[in-house]
Amino acid sequence: MMYSIGAIDDEPLIIKFHELYTDKVNGYVWKGSANTLASGKEMILNKKIRFVIARYILGQENGLQLLQFIRNENIDLDVILITSANDLESITLGKRYGVIDFLVKPFTFERFKEALERYQSFQKLAKPLNQQTEIDQLFHDQRFEGFLPRDLPKGITKETAIRVLHAFNDCTTWLTTAQLSGQTQISHVSLRKYLRFFSETGLLSKEVIYQSSGRPLQQYQLTSKGEEIKQNGFI
Structure with missing residues (x-):
């Protein structure tokens, strides 16, 4: 099956790269492009496009307006969004x-190719008799891509990183390393690597308190950035 694709971007060079990249991926046909939100809406309505690659910022406009338009018009169209680094919004x-x-x-x-191939895999979910493991793998990979780096440091895996963050789901107070280790069933040595990683990436804040014995005790909680990700259902 061939999927039709278009792009909305105000940089001609980026549009050209989209077209060249699309031609290199099997199963896709390029349908054209637009450089403004208005012309993008017109392209969507007048051409049979299955999904579109859109830049979030288009001059004084943004991709949110495009997404609202697609939803309000009940258009059967999927979107890949082009964003800047650290653009959590x-x-x-x-x-x-x-x-x-x-x-x-x-x-x-x-x-780029991975995104298009993942879309093809997603479409296979429309077929009957899918295995739960196939569905879990597909949605699991997409769900956490927004805030975990693609190239994780050595010794850090996505699955374990997510397990650590899940420990903060129902917690509004500080958690110690011992408490987190008990909840996640991860050793203290391994856990410290993940806590350091999330502290450095701004998802966790660390506080050191001193017990009556004088020994330091490290405890952690989600930062405002981590809380925002949590509230929006990413963890």
């Missing part, structure tokens, strides 16, 4: 409006 809003993937500038052809 666009990721959060995009998730709410059903964006299927995010590409952070500058992105490589390999990442």
